[in-house]
Amino acid sequence: MKLYSKKAVIKALCFVCLGSSTLALADGRVVDKVYHPYVQPLERSFEYRYFYQRQADHPDNNAMGQKLGYGFSVAERAALEIYAIADRVSPEDYKLSGYELELRWMLTEQGQYSADWGMLFELERQNNQDNYEFTTGLLMEKEFGPTSLTLNALAVYEWGKTLDPEWESEFRAQYRYRWLPAVQPAIELYAGENYKGAGPSLMGVHKFDRQEQLKWELAVIVAIDNQTVDRTLRFALEYEF
């Protein structure tokens, strides 16, 4: 018996491509974590994220960013995470550029319906410019046999001293093959304001002891249009305990 259909996978991938070509995107960084819609009670974690983008003759050339976060579940289906954000745009050095508060809310149990759903709420303050960014949207994941498709459709509202208030949209997708716990290859796609990129990624999890595990993610995203900075490296580590 065939338990998942190739047609469904093709349909999903077509949807991803269609979505990326029709959405407009945001001023901020588009390449970031692709969120899964799951929350566990008693969840606690430290998280580190890093990105580096480079392309000669591009206005967003040679920018780097780091994020350090602490997260914990506040209810059976909701988790909060607080981040400090540091950015560096060459030739300047790193500076603490902002803070972010994030709430993830699991709407459905995994496997309960034909896809799993969650929501994301984020509030970011850019302290050097007194700008704010509020992000919210849907997180979805669907299993196709040994693979999983994760989609994030986000709406972003920006305002502040140096920003005209505006709504933007972001779209992130990840199609992952759950090969081994420690090694799970994937492809990722991002679309946002002045940004469309896609590329391979690799992720996994290593368990140390009871309740202790380290999750890692690495992705190289390349431009799929002329406006986008050509190469972005994304790396993340999450220690759960």
Next chain:
Amino acid sequence: MLALTLPVVAEQSVFELHIKDHLFQPSVLYVPAGEKMKLLVFNQDPSPEEFESFSLNREKVILGKGKATLFIGPLEPGKYEFFGEYNPDSAQGVLIALPEQEWLQHKAKHAD
């Protein structure tokens, strides 16, 4: 996204697992392959436990003296190992998905 998520309208079989003294009972659970099913996990211990299985792609914390519902399948016939993340040395089990004929035989045998 909504196009991918039409509701599933099928009656689901329900199976039960109990956690007691950091052990899964039963430690071997037979289920039918090719069906969506509901797995109720009762934690009779006062401390929390986490049902975890990479092959089933499921991870769920069950609070002490609590209950959790997992939605599993449809599964290919085969063995799917699971363990308790809080007590991985003792809390171990395997879920065996049987093809239709073997499942009917298994059900008939255990109905006696």
